[in-house]
Amino acid sequence: MEPDVSIETSSMIRVAVLPIGSVPPTQLRDYLSMLLRHQLIPLSAISSFYTEHQKSPFAHQPWDSGSLRFKFILGGDPPSPWEDFQSNRKILAVIGICHCPSSPDLDSATEQFNAACKGYTSALVERCFAFCPDDSQLEEGSKKGGNLRLFPPADRQTQEFHLNTMMQDIAASLLMEFEKWVLQAESAGTILKTPLDSQASLSSEEVIKAKKRRLGRAQKTIGDYCLLAASPVDANAHYSTAIDLARLTGDYFWYAGALEGSVCALLIDRMGQTDAILEEEVRYRYNSVILHYRKSFIQDNTQRVSPLSFELEATLKLARFLCRRELAKEVAELLTSAADGAKSLIDASDRLILYVEIARLFGSLGYQRKAAFFSRQVAQLYMQQENRHAAVSALQVLALTTKAYRVQSRSSETDHSFSHNKAGLSNSDSGKMHHQSLVSLFESQWSTLQMVVLREILLSAVRAGDPLAAWSAAARLLRSYYPLITPAGQNGLASALSNSAERLPSGVRCADPALPFIRLHSFPLHPSQLDIVKRNPDKEDWWAGSAPSGPFIYTPFSKGDTSNNSKQELVWVVGEPVQVLVELANPCGFELRVDSIYLSVHSGNFDAFPVSVNLPPNSSKVVTLSGIPTSVGPVRIPGCIVHCFGAITEHLFKDVDNLLNGVAQGLVLSDPFRSCGSMKLRNVSVPNISVISPLPLLVSHVVGGNGAIILYEGEIRDIWIHLANAGTIPVEQAHISLSGKHQDSVISIAFETLKSALPLKPGAEVIIPVTLKAWQLGVLDSDTISGKSSSPIMLRHSKDGSSPTFFIHYAGPMANTEGVLPNGSAIPPGRRLVIPLQICVLQGLSFVKAQFLSMEIPAHVGEDLPKPAEIDNNSTDQPVETQSKIDSLVKIDPFRGSWGLRFLELELSNPTDILFEISVSVQVENSGREENASADQSVTEYSYHKTRIDRDFSARVLIPLEHCKFPVLDGSFFGKNVAADGMANFRNLSFSEKTTKAELNASIKNLTSRIKVKWQSGRNSFGELNIKDAVLAALQSSMMDVLLPDPLTFGFRAVSNSSEDKEPTQNLHTGSSHSSLEAHEMTPLEVIVRNNTKEMIKMSLNITCRDVAGENCIEGPKSTVLWNGVLSGITLEVPPLEETTHSFSLYFLIPGEYTLSAAAIIDDATDILRARARTSSPDEPIICCGPPYHLRVNGTTEMFSHPL
Amino acid sequence: MATTACFIIVSRNNIPIYEAEVGSAAKREDSAQLHQFILHASLDIVQDLAWTTSAMFLKAVDRFNDLVVSVYVTAGHTRLMLLHDSRNDDGIKSFFQEVHELYIKYDPEYHPSPALRTFPLEKIYQSMYGMPLISYSANEIKYFLDYSTLSFQYENFCDSSPSFIIIFSFGFLVHC
Structure with missing residues (x-):
């Protein structure tokens, strides 16, 4: 079988092209390309070279329109046994190509050429073309003559012209030779044989038969030569004779051959113009040709050589002739039947050629899958040959199939995408283009086929020694089909990849x-x-309005925007x-x-x-x-x-x-x-x-480490934030803002430090001090901490975002000379530095409870009674006397006369593992008093000794509450109490509630704000306990007691008993401290009752005296005190805010310690008094008791020696 | 009787959605591949042929060596393709018709593709040809054949399809 056959093949003059000497491949390709232009030489062009020696047998040669066809066969071809049967199979001319620079000796070249020509006995014309000779060779060659033709070095056009002339010369020579041959054949009659006849020659019958057939065969051969000489009319005449003769002699094989030739003559005569009638004629005749070839096959069944290949060739010729989209069905049938013949072909190379041709025809029909199928068959046949060249061919053939199987290498993708689109468009069965293209992305799922093809490519590439192709195939196989490959197979592919890579130069790129x-x-x-951050040049705060604005990467409000983009x-x-x-x-x-x-x-x-x-x-x-x-x-x-x-x-x-x-x-x-x-x-x-283009870049760290800042509740600490410009552009604008929770814990930021450091040059640094105050842990927080919390929990807690965050918006210079921004604006964007403070607040001192304590120390009865003014002066005059700080605070209540001490007891516990020192200070404000309204507003601060609280211990801190009382018991103070006590009977009070509430609140606030509990732990931790609420809660119930004076205050005073000195007023001041009384003397005493209200109070006053045992010494059987004056049931009327004295005398029988106390039953108590006394029923008597007064009675020795 | 056959259903997107290697011939891997190659190649011919005739059953559209390709093209251009080595057009035609009936019930246009993978063709094939199945290459499918009750149970690959399908030998489907 021969490749690339068509009906016109019969009219082609076969020329062997042989390289003589060594010709470089590029040169050879160049010369061949020049040669291949002359496949068609018009008869009109060769007329100048043609000399009619005798009458031409080609009577009807179309000199004006016909042309000779050449088929150049590089490297030649061994003579075919069938060349008698089809003259176009003969090599009728030999052209040698010699490249002079590489074979300088022209003689040897000629010799080589002549030797090479010997193999081609059928050659009628032999020429050797020598290209690029030098001058000496030119000279030498011109002398020689013969078959050598020198092509002097010239430009390509000249060379082509030269070659054209040479080819015309050859064509003319050939034509003359054909004429000669035909004339010879007609006269002499050569014996024409085919391999089919070889055995038949044995029998005499066959010899006779052959003689009979000879004439027909000769006619057929002459017809062949006529065709080669481009004279279809002559050829047709001879073929007609041959057909008749062959039919008569039953020479079916030659009959078919002649018929085939006649079709070719027909086509040549028409010169490419086809119509339906011609097509029908060709189809009819060729079907007959195929039939007769088959007939001859059946007849010579026993022969080893079979005319099958001619049948198949004829089928392929017809298929090629018909190969059009409209006749696809017919062509496909022809090709399928041709493929059927493959298994009867004995020669593997014949089968190979057959499959190649079938694949080509299917391909040109647009049946890519069919073409791929037969290409793969070709590749398999190549692979069976088991040599490197065959493997290279197999690889190339398989590479052609990859497109149809959708496993192509990406290196061929560029042209693929185009052709695939075309295929998709012509694909009539795809309803949806989109889906089609989508599917094609994943390669259609013929995974079995794809894997087989890729494996075969890999195999052939390995055998062909093409490591890149092997790598690519293995890569595609592994990547696309790993789920279908066993682990062992995957390993094999991996090693195939590595093995291929070993043969590849390092750094080779592969498309797949x-x-x-x-x-x-x-x-x-x-x-x-x-x-x-995008910069808004018009605004002062240029960062505002541009994302990101919050601590959240995702905000639900901005979602719409992002989805639009x-x-x-x-x-x-x-x-x-x-x-x-x-x-x-x-x-x-x-x-x-x-x-x-x-x-x-x-x-x-x-x-x-x-x-x-x-x-x-x-x-x-x-x-x-x-x-x-x-x-x-x-x-x-x-x-x-x-x-x-x-x-x-x-x-x-x-x-x-x-x-x-x-x-x-x-x-x-x-x-x-x-x-x-x-x-x-x-x-x-x-x-x-x-x-x-570059922007400034600030980097920050907190001085002392970026770890969490651990603070105890309420602790105040300074930290320093270190900023450095790590970029290449100076920072010209910077602004610090706060965000996140607990922003109030940042007490101060040194904005000025940052401002003054601007512009911050690249590499420059600035340190910004910041003061922090730890916030109070919430209920939840303390819950988490209470469970023996350790530091990791703390740190996590601190990362929860409860700490404040610093935002530093900064930007470089406004004008940027280089670069164009994406949004087209000329201003380079600014940046935002986020410094999340990692503050971890630990529970510090915990406040357990606050308690209000009251304690009374009885006052001594002396001659003096301190006056309010004195005490005030005393306390204001000696604020800095550290020695008597407590003394100065603990004074006799001017309105009660006794040492009424009131304390706020704070119970604090220390659950931490460090030590706290508590210091309490109370600010005493002097402006609260009505009497002292003109006094200065200065605030006196008293601080007490520090209290130490060890770890895991509790401690109580006592805070004295003094100087808090109001001077007057007034109805206006009960507004709050009404609400607090829920007592409904004071609703009809005539004062405005608003003002009273405000006043009371102010006074309470005033009181609580005076108390400051500060703590210190170690050297660095300072803080303040926030106990305001606790104090308020503690004082709530006893607020009245603390703030409000009793309606009546009682005091006792000893009136000087010396008769000569009757100036008690003098003794008031001279009588220093606790002047003691003498027993066995009548001691005149006075009880002073002060009305603290604004109304007149009527009362019935009682005075009692008790000894140390608490026994009443005045009444009863064992009374030890005698008295003079009224002691019980004294009716007194005290005008508002005034004092009334009542005098009496006591006679102490026994020296010792006594206690005097006064009590009064208030008659006709007002509502205010009732409220103050908290009576539950209006009938209840209101008893006002004064504090006990201490009385020391000294006994004299004579008293004891007194005989009684 | 067919000694070697390969049945394949090709969707209208040219994707094989079902493949089964059936036949009494000893299974050889390369031959199974060849079968698929032949069927794949014949799609080209089917593609043209389907538009030239109104018949759904295209008998013997293609052949390679002794293997013949018969094709049944559904209205939705799904192609049921059978590769066989003996000519029994009537038998093949009725086989195709039954498969088509069954296929309609499993039409992937209405069911997700995994449902089709459970296409119980073996049953049909078996009922028609009366021989046990030698092999099938649809490896995703795990069938648990239960001959005694003439039903089989398969692992459910699709959430939306019922967990069990009992197929009686008449080709009825009962979803339960």
């Missing part, structure tokens, strides 16, 4: 990615230090490293070592840093890839460059996205990421990334 699968994981948002925008800054997270998956059963992987950036303004990764079997890994943008402009990241298995490949994110889409639709077998246990990830699209 192997493993791992790479998908985009995420673009990590800017670390908070690198936030870029189809793609996220990302801004990178020149010179600042960026990171991209990608996820790698190795779904195969071997460990994958990725030698290096880095981002593939086509825009060329990005330096990517490679990393190497090891992926264990069936695993996935998220890898951070980083790089530095180098210049301003957009950045596009289509994928990653991976150096794995010894080759460099580009892995596109898009491919994996498509794959995952396919998984979602059930079109692809397996998700490589899910099979590795990776989570399903939403589709991350590559955002539009733009690079902008």
